[in-house]
Amino acid sequence: MKDMIRAFVEEFGVAGHEGRVRTIIADEIREHVDDMHTDALGNLIATRGPEDADATLMFSAHMDEIGLIVTHIDDDGFLRFSNIGGIQPHRLLDERVVFANGRVGTVGVERVEKMKDLKMEKLFIDIGCASKEEAAEYVEVGDAASFHRPLVDMGDRLLSKAMDDRIGCAVLAQVLKEMDSPHNRIVGVFSVQEEVGLRGARTAAYQVAPDLGIALDVTGTGDTPKARRLDVSLGDGAAIKIMDMSLITHPGVKRLLLELAEEHGISYQREVLEFGGTDAGAIHLSRSGVPSGCISIPTRYLHGPSEMVDCSDVRACVDLAVALCGADLSRIDR
Amino acid sequence: MTALRELSEVPGVAGDEGKVREIIRQQMQEHADEIRVDALGNLLVIRRGSPDLPRLMVAAHMDEVGLMVSHIDKSGCLRFKKVGGIDDRVLPSTAVRVGCKQVPGAIGSKPVHQQKPGEQNKVIESDKMYIDIGASGKEEAERSVSPGDYVHFATEFEEMGDGRLKGKAFDDRAGCAQLIELLRSDVEVPLYAAFTVQEEVGLRGAQVAAWEIEPDLALVLEGTTCADVPEVEDHGQSTALGEGPALGLMDRTSFAHPGMLRGLIRAAEENSIPYQFRRSTAGGNDAGPISLSRGGVPAATVSTPCRYIHSPVSVMKKSDFENGLRLLSAFLQDIERGFRP
Numbered sequence: 001m002k003d004m005i006r007a008f009v010e011e012f013g014v015a016g017h018e019g020r021v022r023t024i025i026a027d028e029i030r031e032h033v034d035d036m037h038t039d040a041l042g043n044l045i046a047t048r049g050p051e052d053a054d055a056t057l058m059f060s061a062h063m064d065e066i067g068l069i070v071t072h073i074d075d076d077g078f079l080r081f082s083n084i085g086g087i088q089p090h091r092l093l094d095e096r097v098v099f100a101n102g103r104v105g106t107v108g109v110e111r112v113e114k115m116k117d118l119k120m121e122k123l124f125i126d127i128g129c130a131s132k133e134e135a136a137e138y139v140e141v142g143d144a145a146s147f148h149r150p151l152v153d154m155g156d157r158l159l160s161k162a163m164d165d166r167i168g169c170a171v172l173a174q175v176l177k178e179m180d181s182p183h184n185r186i187v188g189v190f191s192v193q194e195e196v197g198l199r200g201a202r203t204a205a206y207q208v209a210p211d212l213g214i215a216l217d218v219t220g221t222g223d224t225p226k227a228r229r230l231d232v233s234l235g236d237g238a239a240i241k242i243m244d245m246s247l248i249t250h251p252g253v254k255r256l257l258l259e260l261a262e263e264h265g266i267s268y269q270r271e272v273l274e275f276g277g278t279d280a281g282a283i284h285l286s287r288s289g290v291p292s293g294c295i296s297i298p299t300r301y302l303h304g305p306s307e308m309v310d311c312s313d314v315r316a317c318v319d320l321a322v323a324l325c326g327a328d329l330s331r332i333d334r
Numbered sequence: 335m336t337a338l339r340e341l342s343e344v345p346g347v348a349g350d351e352g353k354v355r356e357i358i359r360q361q362m363q364e365h366a367d368e369i370r371v372d373a374l375g376n377l378l379v380i381r382r383g384s385p386d387l388p389r390l391m392v393a394a395h396m397d398e399v400g401l402m403v404s405h406i407d408k409s410g411c412l413r414f415k416k417v418g419g420i421d422d423r424v425l426p427s428t429a430v431r432v433g434c435k436q437v438p439g440a441i442g443s444k445p446v447h448q449q450k451p452g453e454q455n456k457v458i459e460s461d462k463m464y465i466d467i468g469a470s471g472k473e474e475a476e477r478s479v480s481p482g483d484y485v486h487f488a489t490e491f492e493e494m495g496d497g498r499l500k501g502k503a504f505d506d507r508a509g510c511a512q513l514i515e516l517l518r519s520d521v522e523v524p525l526y527a528a529f530t531v532q533e534e535v536g537l538r539g540a541q542v543a544a545w546e547i548e549p550d551l552a553l554v555l556e557g558t559t560c561a562d563v564p565e566v567e568d569h570g571q572s573t574a575l576g577e578g579p580a581l582g583l584m585d586r587t588s589f590a591h592p593g594m595l596r597g598l599i600r601a602a603e604e605n606s607i608p609y610q611f612r613r614s615t616a617g618g619n620d621a622g623p624i625s626l627s628r629g630g631v632p633a634a635t636v637s638t639p640c641r642y643i644h645s646p647v648s649v650m651k652k653s654d655f656e657n658g659l660r661l662l663s664a665f666l667q668d669i670e671r672g673f674r675p
Contacts, residue, residue, distance in 0.1 A: 016589035041591075041630040069584055071613045072569035080569035082615040084584065121570070141611045142583040193589065203630030 001174055001314065004028060005158060006151045008166035008173075012100050014067030014144040015084050015195045018042055020100070021063040025169055025190050032177045033188070043204045044190040048176055053185035055329040058210035058290075059175065059321065060201045060279040061168035061217065062194030065161065066303055067146040068097060068125070070139055077129035079105065079139060082120065085195030089118045091304050098148040103127055103138040105145070147305040156311050157234070163307035165194065167297050167314060168216040174318045175216075179325040186325050191279055198246065201279035205286035212253065212291055212329055213283035216321065218307070219244075219271050219296035230273065232298050234308065237267030238316040239296035244273035246281020252332035253293035259331075260323045266316050271296050291332055295320055337361070338491070338511045338655075342501035345431065345486035347400030347417050348534045351375055354396040354507075358514060358529055365517050375531040376543045379517055383524035387669060391526045391549035391631070392516065392662075393540050393620045394509030394556075395533035398502065399644050401485035403432065403465070406476060410469030411442070414460070414485060418534030422460045424645040432467060433483035439467040487646035497652040498575070504648045506533065508638040509555030512659050519663060522670050533620055537587065540620035544627035551594065551632050551675065553662070554621040557650065558582075558612055558637035571613060573639035575651045578608030579658035582635035584615050587622025593675025594634035601664040607657050612637060632675045636661060 007028075013021035022044045026036060033046040044063070066085035073079055092107045099105075105127035112118050125145065129135035151160040172188050179186060187208045191200035194217075205213060219239050222230030232239050240257045241249055261268040284292035295317050300308040346354035355377045362369060368380040377396070399418030406412055412432065428441045443463045446454060465485065469475035491501035513527050526547045530539035544552070562574035573580040581598055582590050602609040612635075625633040638658055641649040665673075 016584060017592075019592075039630055040632050041625065043630075069615065071615065072571075074568060082584075084615075141613055196589075197587075199588075199626055200630075202626050203628070207629040 001170060002153065002158070004173060005167065005170045008170050009151050009160040009162045012098070012146055013063055013065055013162070014146050015064035015193050017100065017144045018063040018192045021166070022190065025063065025173060029173050029176050039204065039207060041200050041203050042192040043200045045204060045208070046176060046188040047185065048179065049181045049185040054183045055211040056185045056187060056208065057212045057214065057325065057329065058187045058189060058205065058208045058283065059172050060189040060191050060204065060213065060215050060283060061172040062165045062191045062200065062279060063169055064192055064195050065146055065164065065166070066195050067144050070141050070143050072141065073132050073135050073139065075132050077127070077131050077135040079125040079127065079135065081123070081125060084144060086303050089120050089123060090115065092123055095305055096148040097125060097145040099139055099143055099145050101138065104148055149305045157308055158311065159306050159308045161305050161307065163299050163309050164218045164302055167218060167299070167309050171216050171297065171314060171317045171321065175321045175325065178318065178322050181325040184325060184329060194279055198277065198279055198282035202282035202286065205283040205290065209287060210290055212332065213280060214292065214321070214324065215278040215280035215283065215294040216317065217278040217294060217296055218299035218302060219273055220302055221298045221300050224300060232269055232271050234298050234300060235310040235312055236269045236298070237313060238320045239269050239271035239298050241271045241273065241294035241296050244277050245275060246277025247284055247292060247294065249293040250284070250291035253291050256327065256332055257293055257295070257320065257324070260327060261320055264319060264323045266319045266323070268316065268320065337514060338499065338507065341507040341511055342491040342503055345484065346396050346398055346503070347484045347486055348397035348532045349417065350484045351396040351531045354510070355529065358396070358510060361514055362517060372542065372546060374539050374542055376539045377529040378543065378547070379527040379529070381517060381521070381525040384522045387523050388550035388674070389524045389526060389547070390666070390669065391528060391544060391547045391552040391624065392513055393528040393530050393543065393552065393554050393624060394513040395506045395530045395539065395620060396510060397531055397534050398486070398505070399534050400487065401430070403479060403481050403483040403485060405481060406472050406479070407464065408472050410471045410475040411464040411466055412439070412475065412479060413464055416460055417484070419644055421644065422457050425460055425463055426458060428646045429488040430465060430485050431488045432465060432485050433479045435478055437467050437478045438488065439465040442466045489647050499650050499652060500647060502646060502648065504638070504640040504650050505557035505643040506555070508557040508640065508650060508655055512555050512655065512662065515659055516662055521666050523666050530620055537618060537620055537623045541623035541627070544624040544631065548628065549631055552621065552624045554619055554624065554633065554635040556619050556635055556637040557640040557643060557648070559614060559617065559643055560639035560641045563641060573610055573612055573637070575639050575641065576653060577610040579654060579661050580610050580612040580637040580639055582612045582621070582637060585618050586616065587618030588625045588633065590634040591625070591632035591675055594632050597668060597673050597675055598634060598636065598661065598665055601668050602661050605660065605664045607661050607664065609661065
């Protein structure tokens with residue numbers, strides 16, 4: 001899976017600009033799915049399984065990553081920008097960013113006396129151009145940029161930008177390859193614009209009208225020095241979400257996921273997240289409501305340039321999702 | 335500009351759009367295949383056009399920001415709450431009208447010579463202001479106003495300078511006026527115009543209008559923030575007056591659909607229509623809920639730059655309004671010729 005993960009995380013795909021990620025994901029899964037199409041907002045929707053299925057299970061992993069958007073180019077060629085998705089200004093200082101056309105820049109800052117005065121509007125991108133005219137040859141107002149960091153293979157662990165949520169995309173692609181589902185129709189949604197408000201999953205869920213919705217997304221960990229309390233650790237297995245700010249996992253879905261993990265000997269941990277949300281938040285409120293949950297990949301240093309995952313956790317998430325594809329979904333009850 | 339004068343001066347604070355709706359409905363009577371008002375008060379004006387072309391929803395919101403009376407003091411002064419986003423600093427000493435009787439009033443606050451040291455440098459909060467309608471006591475005030483009455487800014491529409499306009503509520507009566515003109519023009523595209531309610535308090539009307547219309551494509555016409563004024567650095571300006579209609583790229587509620595945006599840019603460039611990008615990502619508009627309606631809708635926003643929006647008075651330029659209209663016509667013609675985002 002590492003080659004696929006590398007290809008996914010290194011591709012450019014800031015929220016609202018997911019086209020290229022969609023192309024490589026589509027190429028990756030094409031021969032494994034029965035049907036695949038792109039919808040009005042840009043979601044990639046892939047289907048596998050029997051036509052006359054007992055139930056429809058929708059997975060959602062979002063293709064978009066956080067990034068920056070150029071709002072102004074000044075006379076000296078410096079770019080002002082706004083954030084796309086949740087980025088704190090201090091994580092951008094001296095960070096390299098890259099535009100879709102490959103142009104790289106570094107983030108500079110106006111003189112500030114105190115760290116608390118560090119606001120997004122004090123920052124700018126320097127793409128090595130001496131004038132507005134020169135800069136305009138490479139970048140226009142409205143162009144998006146992402147962190148410029150390649151994947152580092154640390155053995156059991158991987159470090160890269162955009163693990164949130166290309167690692168979920170990789171898990172979903174792998175599930176579509178490995179799954180065996182005689183009873184359920186599996187719809188894999190690679191969604192857009194999660195980072196700016198769970199937008200793609202909302203319209204995808206309306207189209208799919210699933211019986212069960214599962215987000216495949218990252219979650220934070222509490223296993224680093226003096227971290228915020230969170231009983232999730234890297235390497236301890238798939239995180240079965242109990243709740244976050246967007247979702248209280250449906251009790252039947254929660255029970256089924258916990259039982260499947262036990263039955264198949266998959267290492268897992270329970271996740272109670274006091275911040276953030278996932279596509280499951282949008283899916284479960286679609287139409288007249290959809291029982292929903294989330295299988296989370298534990299990830300350190302979220303919404304930064306270097307997000308870290310453990311390969312054994314990734315494997316556990318694939319195994320749990322594959323087990324769910326083959327499960328009798330009528331086991332879900334109140 | 336007589337249409338815009340009437341639309342600017344008529345009161346229509348969010349939740350109380352009836353008078354605006356009536357003006358538009360009367361003007362649209364002979365130009366529509368169907369006109370209806372939905373449960374929330376959205377006015378839907380439909381021109382069915384050619385069935386072979388995509389159904390285009392064009393939305394402009396009728397509501398404006400304003401105030402609502404929350405309490406009448408013993409002294410006869412009215413306490414109020416803000417309806418929509420208004421900066422407290424623009425309120426003191428503003429002329430307003432209250433309720434359906436349009437009772438004249440002025441927003442008062444503690445005079446500067448009675449403020450304590452330190453208070454003078456602070457923004458007075460709207461909770462500490464009141465509306466003075468000239469009543470000498472609670473009973474007298476109650477004869478003309480009640481808690482729950484809407485309050486709008488008493489601002490006269492005027493032309494000034496080099497083709498500039500001054501008035502209230504250009505956000506989004508400018509969009510309403512453009513949409514009226516569009517409905518009067520000769521187009522084949524199935525045009526589903528939504529004059530929406532309650533945009534300023536959470537994009538509410540557009541959400542249900544889009545559900546009802548089920549459009550293939552959507553455009554939102556807005557009056558947007560503009561700050562090409564002294565004391566604002568270049569990179570803090572959202573748009574500039576006179577540089578043409580502003581195309582939205584991204585705000586808190588949506589991204590412009592890339593295909594729609596490309597189509598608008600192409601229409602502008604092929605017809606030599608000036609345009610600019612909205613260089614701010616703050617705020618939100620009806621494109622948010624419309625684009626997320628049902629299975630998703632490609633949507634984009636075309637805005638008329640307005641200085642000092644969300645205040646008692648805003649300033650816009652006629653040429654931006656007219657160029658916006660030209661851009662819309664050109665884009666609709668491209669759809670007729672087969673353009674799809």
